[in-house]
Amino acid sequence: MPEPTTDLWWLIIIGTIALLLIGSFFIMTVLFSQKRFIKSQREKLEILEKNQRDMQVSRDQLRKLTAHLESIREEERTNIAREIHDELGQLMTVIKMDVSLLKRKIQTKEKILNISETAKDLQSISALADTTIQSIRRIATALRPEILDELGLIDAIGWETNMFQSRTGVKSDFVTNLEKIDLGRDRSTAVFRILQETLTNVARHAYASEVCVMLDREANDLILKVQDNGKGITETELSRERSLGLLGMRERALFLGGEINIFGDHGKGTLVTARVPIKNP
Ligand SMILES: Nc1ncnc2c1ncn2[C@@H]1O[C@H](COP(=O)(O)OP(=O)(O)OP(=O)(O)O)[C@@H](O)[C@H]1O
Ligand SMILES: [Mg+2]
Structure with missing residues (x-):
């Protein structure tokens, strides 16, 4: 081999x-x-x-x-x-x-x-x-804010702002360029309730001397802003789970396809912005 x-x-x-x-x-x-x-x-x-x-x-x-x-x-x-x-x-x-x-x-x-x-x-x-x-x-x-049905949302917001001033003594202005807006009954009520809760918070927590309510339109959204010159909401207060007033406001806006943004500036005030689609999405 x-x-x-x-x-x-x-x-x-x-x-x-x-x-x-x-x-x-x-x-x-x-x-x-x-x-x-x-x-x-x-x-x-x-x-x-x-x-x-x-x-x-x-x-x-x-x-x-x-x-x-x-x-x-x-x-x-x-x-x-x-x-x-x-x-x-x-x-x-x-x-x-x-x-x-x-x-x-x-x-x-x-x-x-x-x-x-x-x-x-x-x-x-x-x-x-x-x-x-x-x-x-x-x-x-x-x-039920019947004022909404009588006056429409814009004038009802103006009326509520005036009432807030006479109730609390906090100088309150309402600024808008809008003349007419048709949001429908439920959406108008929700926006009005958001305004009421925001103003109540200003009266209860902000220690503000002035508040300005602004209503505007951006494309298909209605924008409601409430600016106060009080102590300013803190991050902790914003994220607190038991902040149910804020949670309720957010839920209302979310339900309408919108959102709420809250910004606090320490010692300078709080700005609450609600954005709500004008038409049902
Ligand atoms: N405009 C504001 N300026 C300063 N702090 C604010 C303002 N709005 C709210 N806050 C703070 O945020 C917290 C949460 O507000 P939220 O409305 O959720 O609760 P609340 O007003 O304390 O009780 P409620 O559930 O009855 O509304 C308040 O307790 C307060 O400390
Ligand atoms: Mg509250």
């Missing part, structure tokens, strides 16, 4: 090395792709866990918001009931007493009817009736 030549030995050695190299390259590729797969699975799991946590936070916020809205509704009912009882009840009683007094005076035959006194009595009854009508309007407005 012939001996294998040196060349053949070399061929066998090189072939074995090549096979070993290819084998280890293959093993390394498998290991590497496995590691990548595990890494991507871990990332997916982390994203999933984060989404779950976010969802839990949203769910908690939603639950708190619902409870908050319920308590606001309850509080409003209590306020309205008290106002109807205290104000309207009292005014109507006074009117009734005045009328029966007048009736008695007129019915007293022996006494000569004093025309000027009777006119004065009638005048006071009429003034009381006026006060009652004003009270009824005020209570009805608190229930």
